[in-house]
Amino acid sequence: EADIYQTPRYLVIGTGKKITLECSQTMGHDKMYWYQQDPGMELHLIHYSYGVNSTEKGDLSSESTVSRIRTEHFPLTLESARPSHTSQYLCASSERTKAFFGQGTRLTVV
Amino acid sequence: GIQVEQSPPDLILQEGANSTLRCNFSDSVNNLQWFHQNPWGQLINLFYIPSGTKQNGRLSATTVATERYSLLYISSSQTTDSGVYFCAVGASNFGNEKLTFGTGTRLTIIP
Numbered sequence: 001e002a003d004i005y006q007t008p009r010y011l012v013i014g015t016g017k018k019i020t021l022e023c024s025q026t027m028g029h030d031k032m033y034w035y036q037q038d039p040g041m042e043l044h045l046i047h048y049s050y051g052v053n054s055t056e057k058g059d060l061s062s063e064s065t066v067s068r069i070r071t072e073h074f075p076l077t078l079e080s081a082r083p084s085h086t087s088q089y090l091c092a093s094s095e096r097t098k099a100f101f102g103q104g105t106r107l108t109v110v
Numbered sequence: 111g112i113q114v115e116q117s118p119p120d121l122i123l124q125e126g127a128n129s130t131l132r133c134n135f136s137d138s139v140n141n142l143q144w145f146h147q148n149p150w151g152q153l154i155n156l157f158y159i160p161s162g163t164k165q166n167g168r169l170s171a172t173t174v175a176t177e178r179y180s181l182l183y184i185s186s187s188q189t190t191d192s193g194v195y196f197c198a199v200g201a202s203n204f205g206n207e208k209l210t211f212g213t214g215t216r217l218t219i220i221p
Contacts (some may be wrong), residue, residue, distance in 0.1 A: 042196070042213045042214060
């Protein structure tokens with residue numbers, strides 16, 4: 001049903017490294033989102049985009065940044081990873097109604 | 111922002127049982143969706159239901175927007191129904207696609 005892909009699925013990385021989490025969708029949706037989810041907890045919106053060259057911060061403050069150069073691509077970057085960034089990151093896209101989620105990236109910073 | 115509360119937080123049932131999950135929200139919404147997060151973390155969209163009633167197989171959902179709640183019904187539960195069920199809402203002051211999630215109901219179906 002949903003054609004939205006995230007890579008990598010799992011990432012273990014050392015403190016201070018720069019990382020980019022990839023998210024791509026083939027549905028032509030203008031709206032895309034990044035959510036952060038700790039184990040067993042609710043999802044919190046950290047970034048969203050209405051379309052190319054449009055990005056906004058979400059409800060939960062995050063040290064990550066995003067870009068939207070192409071409609072189908074919405075990468076998230078952490079310039080210097082820290083253990084507090086350990087979490088699951090979920091990408092989604094939508095039109096007017098349903099939102100579709102990727103499989104998520106489980107990030108562990110050691 | 112909108113507050114979303116889900117109940118119960120945890121539910122353990124025998125296979126074959128029926129269940130009702132509730133979602134209360136604090137303000138008017140234009141968008142309400144139910145999701146199932148499987149044990150591998152994947153979120154599956156079950157319903158887009160800002161008002162009214164919908165059914166899909168063993169699952170159905172009802173939203174009473176004027177009273178600010180939604181219900182998800184699961185009948186004849188199967189072990190594959192286990193996971194966390196999230197309600198998410200959006201309001202028109204954002205264009206209604208920016209979703210606020212509830213804390214979820216963790217459902218465990220015992221064989």
